[in-house]
Amino acid sequence: MPDDTYKTIVSDDESGFFENLSEYLNVLGNPTRLKILKLIENNPKDIREISGGIETSYENTKKHLDKLLRIGIIKKEAGMGKPTSKGIHAVWKYSTIPGGMELVARNIGNFCNMEIKNPDIQERLQNIRKMIDDEMAGxxxxxxxxxxxxxxxxxxxxxxxxxxxxxxxxxxxxxxxxxxxxxxxxxxxxxxxxxxxxxxxxxxxxxxxxxxxxxxxxxxxxxxxxxxxxxxxxxxxxxxxxxxxxxxxxxxxxxxxxxx
Missing domain, CATH: 2.60.200.20 (Tumour Suppressor Smad4)
Incomplete structure (x- = not known):
């Protein structure tokens, strides 16, 4: 484990911090969302491409993307979709922010180094860290x-x-x-x-x-x-x-x- 030199003590009365941390963990604690991050890490994709890659519905994919957008891990930019019988249409292309997966891993690592007394949050942090390791490594x-x-x-x-x-x-x-x-x-x-x-x-x-x-x-x-x-x-x-x-x-x- 890291030396105590790198520990940061966080008191339980910092409710605003824990509310934001809890939301962050709720978003990243879903394996499907981590798969999305890995899928769009190097190649921006539209919702239908992402939906096919993670094998879930268009509607569920959009919900996952909205949550990732809310915590600032991904971005969306206008792009062109694949050609169809009706022509080519503008779509939203989603991608991670620069260094997105490494940023997530670093954030989780920093949180793990904080002396957080809440056992539920500690367990969630460790579980997410393991999932991130798996997704990054492939x-x-x-x-x-x-x-x-x-x-x-x-x-x-x-x-x-x-x-x-x-x-x-x-x-x-x-x-x-x-x-x-x-x-x-x-x-x-x-x-x-x-x-x-x-x-x-x-x-x-x-x-x-x-x-x-x-x-x-x-x-x-x-x-x-x-x-x-x-x-x-x-x-x-x-x-x-x-x-x-x-x-x-x-x-x-x-x-x-x-x-x-």
Whole structure:
């Protein structure tokens, strides 16, 4: 779990906050709405296209979209529909706001780090965090960052090998911004990605992680990895890059079917 350093205490008498949070969770707690977010993340779609993608009625789809619009996670813009026998007509195209899915994951992560005393809200937050991890990952494994400036951010493992490290502005071209996991400079215990700190890679059906000669070390479930030796990852494994203040903790998430 994240260190207490990153906890925010919220008192139960802040009713306005909890009313807004409850509405936010009610919207995101529906698996169908998370599927909609994933469906329109990269390609704007009209209601009929979304309805077909999530296999529900036009009317229900519109209700889901209205709720997502209300909390500001998606936007709609005028566009052109598919050609029909009656010609081409103007439609509303829906899409997530820039970085929408990552923003949702980050918000939920921040809420999880608050010391909220209401057990119902705590349970809903944890359930939604799990659903978001699943939707963001799809069939690909994902690493979720716990604690620090980017708590709750999810990194999808898009390729069979990814470097893990801290951002290095002088190392353009030495890492892939799309597939490598690059942490902000506030994670000071993590070696810069140009070194890098660690490497995560796929070998046949397994995903493994190895330390790449970092100064602070790489730890898998609190076990210090031997330098340059790969360790097999399982769903739920916790990875620590470095020690103490400025370290980065990531949870490896992989669908169970992928582990078999």
């Amino acid at each position: 069939d690909m494994p994902v690493l979720v960052l716990l604690g620090g400036e980017d708590d709750g951010r999810a990194y999808i493992l898009k390729r069979n090998e990814s470097k893990l490290g801290r951002y290095d502005p002088t190392a353009k071209g030495l890492f892939d911004e799309d597939s490598d996991i690059v942490l902000k400079d506030s994670y000071r215990a993590v070696t810069r990605v140009s070194k890098p700190h660690a490497v995560i890679f796929k070998d046949k059906e397994y995903w493994l992680i190895k330390d790449a000669g970092s100064a602070g070390g790489t730890f898998l479930n609190n076990h210090d990895l031997i330098k340059s030796s790969g360790a097999i990852l399982k769903d739920g494994d916790m990875i620590d890059l470095g020690k103490g203040e400025g370290k980065a903790t990531l949870v490896f998430h992989q669908k169970k079917s992928q582990n078999s």
